[in-house]
Structures are given as C-alpha cells and as structure tokens.
Amino acid sequence: MLGRTGAGLALALTLALPVAADVPVTTFTLDNGLDVVVIEDHRAPVVVQMIWYRVGAADEPPGHSGIAHFLEHLMFKGTEKVAPNAFSGIVEAQGGDDNAFTSWDYTAYFQRISADRLELVMEMEADRMRNLRLTEEDVATERQVILEERSQRTDSNPSALLIEQMRAAQFQNSPYGIPVIGWRHEMEALSREDALSYYERFYAPNNATLIVAGDVTPDRVRALAERHYGPLEPSAGIAPRLRPQEPPQLAERRIVLADERVSEPYVFRTYLAPERDPGDQKTAAALTVLAELLGGNGQTSVLARALQFDRKVAVYSSAFYDGTTIDDATFGLAVVPVPGVSLEAVEAELDRVLAEFLEQGPDPAALERIRTQVRAGEIYARDSVENLAHRYGQGLSVGLTVADIDGWDEALGEVTEADVMAAARLVLDRRNAVTGWLTRPEAKQEATP
Amino acid sequence: MIRALFAAFLALALPAQAEIPIREVTSPGGITAWLVEDHNIPFAALEIQFKGGTSLDAPDKRGAVNLMAATLEEGAGEMDSRAFAEARDALAAKIRFNANSDSVSVSVKFLTENRDQVVDLLREALVYPRFDQDAVDRVREQVLSNLRSNAKDPGTIAAETFDAMAFGDHPYGTTGDGTIETVTTLTRDDVAAAHKAALARDRVHVAASGDITAEELGLLLDRLLGDLPATGAPLPGAAPWLLSGGVTVVDFPTPQATVFFGQKGIPRDDPDFFPAFVLNEVLGGGRFTARLMTEVREKRGLTYGIGTYIVNMDHADMILGQFAASNDKVAEAIRVVKEQWGRVVSEGVTDEELAATKTYLTGSYPLRFDGNGPIARILVGMQMDGMPIDYVTTRNARVEAVTMEDIRRVAARLFRPDDLHFVVVGQPTGL
Structure with a gap:
C-alpha cells in the first residue's frame, strides 16, 4: 500500500484483528449508488472521514502502471472551488490531518478532524470526486515527486526490489504482478490525459464507499451525505472487476537478487494462496491462523522454535498472510540465517520444518492461545475507531459484505486443527511458490557448520 | 484563494478542547x-x-x-x-x-x-x-x-x-x-x-x-x-554541541541521497520555546502547506517529503530535519532549505501563515488523544518531560499567545542558516 507520505508497509506481518460485535455500525446507500458506513465512537469529539474508491493499481490500463497512485497525488491539486494545492491547507487550518493511499484493489482518501467540522471535509471530498482541475505544470512537477518516491521506497531498498521482482514472478497473468508505484519507464510517460480519463471513469459515487467514524450519529451523516454527495452523477463506466486470472502455477520459481547494499542475506518465499471471498472466508481464516502458528511469535511459533531455538540456524523468522484482496493472495515466509549459515542451508532447514509440520500438525495449546488472542483482539480493536474504519473500507472495497467483515472474528475463532492442516496442504507446496534470495554480489556460500 | 463556500467555515475555527480528566x-x-x-x-x-x-x-x-x-x-x-x-x-x-x-x-x-x-x-x-x-x-x-x-x-x-x-x-x-x-x-x-x-x-x-x-x-x-531497587545509576550530564555549519558527504552506492540536517535547538522550559515550536511548524512541519514541503516538493518536485523537528532530549536540544533526493538534485534541495531557513529570519512569516499554523496546532491537539493506548503514552511522556499535570489544558493557550513579535525575536535568536550542518549519504553531484 502506498501513501502520499509516510512509511508504507510492504508486508502485513500481523494477525488481522477481528471486528467487535458490539461496535455500533450503520450502513445505507444513497440513490446515486454511494455506499455509506457509519461507525460510532463518542469517547472523543473527533471524526474520521474516509472515501474508498473501488479502483486500484490492478485496474490500470496496460502500459500505464502507476496511474492509480499518480492520480491519488493529483487529487490534492484543486477544483473550481478549491485553489491549486489548497486542499490540505484548508483541512490543516481547521486543525485536521488528511492523506491518502493506494493499493492494487482500492484508492482511499481520509481526514481526521474535530467532529464539528465534518461538513467541511465532506463538502470538499464530494467536490473533488467529480470536479478535479489539473494543469500540465501540476502534472509535470508531481511526476517528479512520484519518481523520487519510487527512488526512496523501492530503488534505494534491496528488500523492496526483491519483493517487487518476486511479485512479478508470482503473478504472470494477474495485474497484481505490477507494482503499485509503477515501473519507472511507464511512470515517466504518465500524462495529464491518462490521469483524467482514469479519474472520469472511476471516481464516482457508484464506485465508492464513504466511511464516517467517530463522534457522529447515522442521522447526521445521512443528512450531510445526501446534501453533499447526493447530487453527484454516477459514472456509466463502472463494470464488474473481472481481471485476468492467474493460471495454476505448475513449477517452482526462483529469484536471486544480489545487491552490494545488502548486509543480511535472507530467504523470502511466497506461495500463491486463496483470498477471502464474499460468503466464503473459511480457508482465508485458516491461512491467517496458519501464519500465526508458523511465524507469528518470536518465542513460540513453529519456525522460531525450530530454526532459532532448536537448530540455531536463524536469527529471525516469520510468516504472513493477508487475504483481503479481490484476486489470488500470497502466503509468505521469511528467514534470516545466522552468520556462517548459507541461504541454501537455511532454506533446506525451513523446508524440513514445514514438512514436519505437515505431518505432525499444530500444538493444540498453541491453537487455543491464538483463539484467546482473537477474542481479546475484539476488545483491543475498539480502542481505535480509525482502524475499524480502515477494516470496513478495505473489506467493502474488495467486494466483501458487512456480514463478512463482521463475521471475520467468528471465522478465525472457529478454525480447527483440521482446517489449518487442509489449508497448509493446499498452499505449502513449492510448485506453487516463488523463492527469493537476497544476497551480496560477492556472496560465497559457506558450508553449514 | 478559497471561495466563499468554504470561507464560512474559517470563522468557526475555534479548536475543540481536549477534555481529558487526568x-x-x-x-x-x-x-x-x-x-x-x-x-x-x-x-x-x-x-x-x-x-x-x-x-x-x-x-x-x-x-x-x-x-x-x-x-x-x-x-x-x-x-x-x-x-x-x-x-x-x-x-x-x-x-x-x-x-x-x-x-x-x-x-x-x-x-x-x-x-x-x-x-x-x-x-x-x-x-x-x-x-x-x-x-x-x-x-x-x-x-x-x-x-x-x-x-x-x-x-x-x-x-x-x-x-x-x-x-x-x-x-x-x-x-x-x-x-x-x-x-x-x-x-x-x-x-x-x-x-x-x-x-x-x-x-x-x-x-x-x-x-x-x-x-x-x-x-x-x-x-x-514496589520491589524494584530504590535507586539506579547516575544519569549522564549535558551533551556538548560540536557541530558547525557545512556539508559532510558519506559515499554510498545509491541513486538517491539521504540527507539528515540540523542545528542547535532550544530547551523546553525556555520562554521562547512555543514561538520556536510554532515557527518550526511554519517552516518545516510535516504538513503539505509548510514552507519546505511547498518549496522543495510541491513547487520543484525535488523530494517525496521533507520535515523539520524541534527535538528535546534530556541532555541536548536540536532542530533536525531530513529528506531524500536524487543524487543530481540534492545540491539544489540543500540550497533551497538554506534559503528558506534564512528567509524566516530576514522576512519572518505572514499573518496568514501564523494564523493557519496556530489553528492547525490547536485544532489537531485533541486529535492525539484518540484511545487508551495513545493517552497513556502522551501522559507518561509529559511526566518524563517534567510538565505539570494541567499542561493539556494550558498548552493550546500557549500556542495561541505566540505573537508576530515573538516569531521575529525567536527567528533572529535561534534560526541560523550558516549553522546548519547537512550529512549527505549517497553519491551527490555538485556538492
């Protein structure tokens, strides 16, 4: 996920927290198709407005990679009512913060502000949904900014380069193989017309979800939303998001990236894995629990126990999975060997541990602890209304329903040992994986002690 | 600038009060x-x-x-x-x-x-x-x-x-x-x-x-x-400040240079602390409307982001900043930073900048207290910094009290473009 500023997370390394059953959530849809979700939290006089467009980098026209994210930057340039580059300034002068982020499946904009200023930010967000103004000069300067962003996030970071290469290898037909930031040679050619045609087609009330969370009532949000978003015309260009699908992967793929800036070589592996589907998130829940069992905890997880404690071949290990996507997701593993242990040797150990796990299954006590944490997670999650807003926005933007999102905690809690093993057998197969080695150019592989 | 539609809201710019019963x-x-x-x-x-x-x-x-x-x-x-x-x-x-x-x-x-x-x-x-x-x-x-x-x-x-x-x-x-x-x-x-x-x-x-x-x-x-030892090891003394203005380049093979820069700062308990804090926000705050963000990113596209911070450690006070820029653009970016640093001294800030920055700082303050986790972190930080327990209720008034005269005084006293030291890690050209 790329944001307009600040650090983006390349990997989702934590267990997705479930939604609490007793959080007051109200949903409705305006006549022009805008979906609205209201999450009430009256502890502080603060509100978060988020608008999530159901369009992202995987919906870009071929050859124009990066346009979804570039448009996200350009959305701050102005409209007939808001002077060039004044958008953030207006929000800030009211004591608010605003920003935006882009992923493969969605593009979202948000403001945090005192609850009595909700109408201002709603009016502004509705305004730029259909009335963006762009000059050639805005586009030329901002293109330099996104090229610097690519330099900073990706080209200066060997790990980011490896992950980019691995995605390109994993997704050979799905557009998930194209980086959100874009390939540099295509970013350099992105034009004002590219941005506007994408904007005009996809930025419309019938292709968006509005989330308002915090010290508000559903009645007030409905009245304000009808006033400001209600008059906007829907787009005729919104079609089901039927993207090229990934064919079954039949052969293992391997990537070696050698870079002199690397200090700690490591092994990174991603398996093609199913995502959460509307009405069917059982496998995704099992994969989420599997990631937690294998690599969610530095002291007790299967990989940490075997590789860091028992065999002492690794300094660090982890497993991760985020199935909140429209198309196929990935299940990932990472292992950093201790000095003196080669990538080849540590990868062999990793495969040995996985094979053992597939035979023996999980420790029932570990599974029970995860269930406890899932239940507690419902309580802790209520402390951040912004995170709750994010969860609904993300889920609804990838086609899940409110019932799916509300039912996720239950799905996690119901995962059995048999579910975990079925999911593990489905996914943990090297013919289904890309394995990446990050190394130094001069790396001489030493024998395992 | 802003059309009538939004102007109505500007009159409402009274900050929400942080009602945090501590x-x-x-x-x-x-x-x-x-x-x-x-x-x-x-x-x-x-x-x-x-x-x-x-x-x-x-x-x-x-x-x-x-x-x-x-x-x-x-x-x-x-x-x-x-x-x-x-x-x-x-x-x-x-x-x-x-x-x-x-x-x-x-x-x-x-x-x-x-x-x-x-x-x-x-x-x-x-x-x-x-x-x-x-x-x-x-x-x-x-x-x-x-x-x-x-x-x-x-x-x-x-x-x-x-x-x-x-x-x-x-x-x-x-x-x-x-x-x-x-x-x-x-x-x-x-x-x-x-x-x-x-x-x-x-x-x-x-x-x-x-x-x-x-x-x-x-x-x-x-x-x-209760069972921890009553006393621990002695704390260290004040840190010296050995840095003078200039540029230090550390050769590193990367297409984009990373820059860390700064000068001596101002203690938290200095009477000019709040003016300095507000002035830094005008110049180098993380907001898109701050001067450095406007000049280095929005106008020239030299970087993805730039910010400066008033940093108060227990034994040293600094003003620090950082950004990254391509090797062939980093010299220009440094020139712009120094120029803007000097401009706040020679020209000060505008009434609009001061007013907008104050409403931002006062209005966004209550937004920080958004949950048990953040509240506990802020409260322990206040104690570590030696603040009184009523600080939360007086802090916005101190921001509001900053005048243009205060800004001019603290700019002349504190912000010194010639004292800025830039460490550049990369392979910059023209430096």
Whole structure:
C-alpha cells in the first residue's frame, strides 16, 4: 500500500484483528449508488472521514502502471472551488490531518478532524470526486515527486526490489504482478490525459464507499451525505472487476537478487494462496491462523522454535498472510540465517520444518492461545475507531459484505486443527511458490557448520 | 484563494478542547502515576518509563541497556523464554519493552478480566528477569544482525554520522544499540548490571488509561514496581554541541541521497520555546502547506517529503530535519532549505501563515488523544518531560499567545542558516 507520505508497509506481518460485535455500525446507500458506513465512537469529539474508491493499481490500463497512485497525488491539486494545492491547507487550518493511499484493489482518501467540522471535509471530498482541475505544470512537477518516491521506497531498498521482482514472478497473468508505484519507464510517460480519463471513469459515487467514524450519529451523516454527495452523477463506466486470472502455477520459481547494499542475506518465499471471498472466508481464516502458528511469535511459533531455538540456524523468522484482496493472495515466509549459515542451508532447514509440520500438525495449546488472542483482539480493536474504519473500507472495497467483515472474528475463532492442516496442504507446496534470495554480489556460500 | 463556500467555515475555527480528566494517583507505597479513567472498553493501557535509557551505558559496555531491554521478555522467575511467552499469550496481554537514548519503556495492554494475572507476570519480568545465557546469546545475534543492517542503511548512516559529529564522546554521539565489538563482548553479568542500573524507582514514571480505578491502579503500582531497587545509576550530564555549519558527504552506492540536517535547538522550559515550536511548524512541519514541503516538493518536485523537528532530549536540544533526493538534485534541495531557513529570519512569516499554523496546532491537539493506548503514552511522556499535570489544558493557550513579535525575536535568536550542518549519504553531484 502506498501513501502520499509516510512509511508504507510492504508486508502485513500481523494477525488481522477481528471486528467487535458490539461496535455500533450503520450502513445505507444513497440513490446515486454511494455506499455509506457509519461507525460510532463518542469517547472523543473527533471524526474520521474516509472515501474508498473501488479502483486500484490492478485496474490500470496496460502500459500505464502507476496511474492509480499518480492520480491519488493529483487529487490534492484543486477544483473550481478549491485553489491549486489548497486542499490540505484548508483541512490543516481547521486543525485536521488528511492523506491518502493506494493499493492494487482500492484508492482511499481520509481526514481526521474535530467532529464539528465534518461538513467541511465532506463538502470538499464530494467536490473533488467529480470536479478535479489539473494543469500540465501540476502534472509535470508531481511526476517528479512520484519518481523520487519510487527512488526512496523501492530503488534505494534491496528488500523492496526483491519483493517487487518476486511479485512479478508470482503473478504472470494477474495485474497484481505490477507494482503499485509503477515501473519507472511507464511512470515517466504518465500524462495529464491518462490521469483524467482514469479519474472520469472511476471516481464516482457508484464506485465508492464513504466511511464516517467517530463522534457522529447515522442521522447526521445521512443528512450531510445526501446534501453533499447526493447530487453527484454516477459514472456509466463502472463494470464488474473481472481481471485476468492467474493460471495454476505448475513449477517452482526462483529469484536471486544480489545487491552490494545488502548486509543480511535472507530467504523470502511466497506461495500463491486463496483470498477471502464474499460468503466464503473459511480457508482465508485458516491461512491467517496458519501464519500465526508458523511465524507469528518470536518465542513460540513453529519456525522460531525450530530454526532459532532448536537448530540455531536463524536469527529471525516469520510468516504472513493477508487475504483481503479481490484476486489470488500470497502466503509468505521469511528467514534470516545466522552468520556462517548459507541461504541454501537455511532454506533446506525451513523446508524440513514445514514438512514436519505437515505431518505432525499444530500444538493444540498453541491453537487455543491464538483463539484467546482473537477474542481479546475484539476488545483491543475498539480502542481505535480509525482502524475499524480502515477494516470496513478495505473489506467493502474488495467486494466483501458487512456480514463478512463482521463475521471475520467468528471465522478465525472457529478454525480447527483440521482446517489449518487442509489449508497448509493446499498452499505449502513449492510448485506453487516463488523463492527469493537476497544476497551480496560477492556472496560465497559457506558450508553449514 | 478559497471561495466563499468554504470561507464560512474559517470563522468557526475555534479548536475543540481536549477534555481529558487526568488525575494523579499515589499508591499506598508512595509511587505516583497519572490516570485517565474510561470504562467504555474492558481493558486498560499502562505505560511505564524509566529515565536514563541507553545513555547509562559505560563506553566499553555500549549496548548493554538495549540488550537488557530486549531480553526482558525472554524468561522470568520460574519461566523460561517459551513459558513466559505462552503465559503472556494465554492471557492475551500485550507487553512491549523498548530502550532509547533517554528511557527504558514498558507498554502494556491487559483485559480487565485477568488484570491481576498480567500484573503478576509482568512483575516477574521487571523484577526477576532470568537473562538465561542462551536467551542473551540468541537476542545478541538479533541485535548484531540489526547493527549489520544499519551499517548499510543510508538513513541510519546519516543519523549516526550526524550524532557522532555533534556529540563526540557523550553517549548521544553513538547509537545505544552498541557496536559490533561491544555487543559481541557483553556478558550475562553486564546485562544483569544494566537491569539494576536502569530499572529503579527513583526514575520511574507511570500513566494508565482505560478500565481501571484509582484505587486499583494504586495497588497495581506497588505490586508491580514496589520491589524494584530504590535507586539506579547516575544519569549522564549535558551533551556538548560540536557541530558547525557545512556539508559532510558519506559515499554510498545509491541513486538517491539521504540527507539528515540540523542545528542547535532550544530547551523546553525556555520562554521562547512555543514561538520556536510554532515557527518550526511554519517552516518545516510535516504538513503539505509548510514552507519546505511547498518549496522543495510541491513547487520543484525535488523530494517525496521533507520535515523539520524541534527535538528535546534530556541532555541536548536540536532542530533536525531530513529528506531524500536524487543524487543530481540534492545540491539544489540543500540550497533551497538554506534559503528558506534564512528567509524566516530576514522576512519572518505572514499573518496568514501564523494564523493557519496556530489553528492547525490547536485544532489537531485533541486529535492525539484518540484511545487508551495513545493517552497513556502522551501522559507518561509529559511526566518524563517534567510538565505539570494541567499542561493539556494550558498548552493550546500557549500556542495561541505566540505573537508576530515573538516569531521575529525567536527567528533572529535561534534560526541560523550558516549553522546548519547537512550529512549527505549517497553519491551527490555538485556538492
């Protein structure tokens, strides 16, 4: 996920927290198709407005990679009512913060502000949904900014380069193989017309979800939303998001990236894995629990126990999975060997541990602890209304329903040992994986002690 | 600029007041804490910080406090590393230990239903950590791995180069993570000594927020911290400032240079602190409308982001900034930064900038208190900085009180473009 500023997370390394059953959530849809979700939290006089467009980098026209994210930057340039580059300034002068982020499946904009200023930010967000103004000069300067962003996030970071290469290898037909930031040679050619045609087609009330969370009532949000978003015309260009699908992967793929800036070589592996589907998130829940069992905890997880404690071949290990996507997701593993242990040797150990796990299954006590944490997670999650807003926005933007999102905690809690093993057998197969080695150019592989 | 439609809102620009009822709680045993009670959600956040942190390390034991803090979760009392982690997870408690230059911190979240068990578990880690040799060795390898990574990370190289030049032999001159040499030779006894030195009652500050009463918190404080030693190691003295204006280039093979820059700052208790804080926000705040963001990013596209910060550590005050720019553009970006630094001195700021910055700072302040976790962190930070308990209610008035005359005075006194030192990690051209 790329944001307009600040650090983006390349990997989702934590267990997705479930939604609490007793959080007051109200949903409705305006006549022009805008979906609205209201999450009430009256502890502080603060509100978060988020608008999530159901369009992202995987919906870009071929050859124009990066346009979804570039448009996200350009959305701050102005409209007939808001002077060039004044958008953030207006929000800030009211004591608010605003920003935006882009992923493969969605593009979202948000403001945090005192609850009595909700109408201002709603009016502004509705305004730029259909009335963006762009000059050639805005586009030329901002293109330099996104090229610097690519330099900073990706080209200066060997790990980011490896992950980019691995995605390109994993997704050979799905557009998930194209980086959100874009390939540099295509970013350099992105034009004002590219941005506007994408904007005009996809930025419309019938292709968006509005989330308002915090010290508000559903009645007030409905009245304000009808006033400001209600008059906007829907787009005729919104079609089901039927993207090229990934064919079954039949052969293992391997990537070696050698870079002199690397200090700690490591092994990174991603398996093609199913995502959460509307009405069917059982496998995704099992994969989420599997990631937690294998690599969610530095002291007790299967990989940490075997590789860091028992065999002492690794300094660090982890497993991760985020199935909140429209198309196929990935299940990932990472292992950093201790000095003196080669990538080849540590990868062999990793495969040995996985094979053992597939035979023996999980420790029932570990599974029970995860269930406890899932239940507690419902309580802790209520402390951040912004995170709750994010969860609904993300889920609804990838086609899940409110019932799916509300039912996720239950799905996690119901995962059995048999579910975990079925999911593990489905996914943990090297013919289904890309394995990446990050190394130094001069790396001489030493024998395992 | 802004059309009539939005202008109506500008008249409403009165900041929401932070209505955070903070009270001081003193335990039967005499330990104090700040508390915000909120029984909406059945959990509480607890923040504990010990002054001193990694700056307590002796030069040849650099990294001992950091290694100690990282090993606190690796076994205590009767429990080895695994047993401790299993007990914590079975209670669904969240416990995080961290060390930085000025403090060792403990961040905890626990459910109301098993609070006492979590407190007992945490007490074992704080008072009776095992520091088993195999745990120390395993965590040491992780620290060494981080050190090797940092040695090739342009951002870390830039910050560490800057610190070494600014602070010399003071602990601030080196990273508290230690060096490959010192960390490799640290013993279990060194780690145990760091524990005694750093975790003592004479330097602890505590804050809690959430589903806990004052009486319950008082009992918790004594149970949790009462058996820690009364006193710890002496704190270090003031740090020198050895840096003068200029540019230092560290050669590093990367297409984009990382820049870390700064000059001497202003103490928190200086009467000019708030004017300096407001002026820095106009010049280099993280907002898109701040001058540096406008001039370096929005107008020229030289960087993805740039910000400057008034930094107050326990023994040094600085104004610091950072950005990254392509090797062929970094010289121009540095020129623009220096120019803008000089402009606030020669031209000051506009009435509009001052007004907009004040409404931003005052309006966004209440937004920080958005949950038990953030509230507890802010409250313990205020105590560590020596602020009064009513600071939350007076802070916005101090921002409001800053006048154009204050801005002019502090600009002339504090902001010195010729004193700015830039550390550039990369292969810049034209520098």
